[in-house]
Amino acid sequence: MPLYDYQCKHCQTVFEVRAAFKEKEAGLEPACPHCHSKATRQLLTGGLFLRRSDDDAALDLPMCGPKAGPGCCGG
Numbered sequence: 001m002p003l004y005d006y007q008c009k010h011c012q013t014v015f016e017v018r019a020a021f022k023e024k025e026a027g028l029e030p031a032c033p034h035c036h037s038k039a040t041r042q043l044l045t046g047g048l049f050l051r052r053s054d055d056d057a058a059l060d061l062p063m064c065g066p067k068a069g070p071g072c073c074g075g
Helices: 019-028 054-060
Strands: 003-008 014-018 041-042
Touching: none
Parallel strands: none
Antiparallel strands: 003 014, 003 041
């Protein structure tokens, strides 16, 4: 299950919520674990980043970036 970062609008506490995609789509309204306020907002997080290793270069796997060729990452 993915983790979502939330911040309380009342006390500014940042906390994580573990929820299934279906729960998230249905609309999460988590309470702050510190002050129990329901006035919370979801924070945007960085997501998943994959790092290319030297072994991947030997396999010639496409990687996106400023010097990526046409067709990379849907482009």
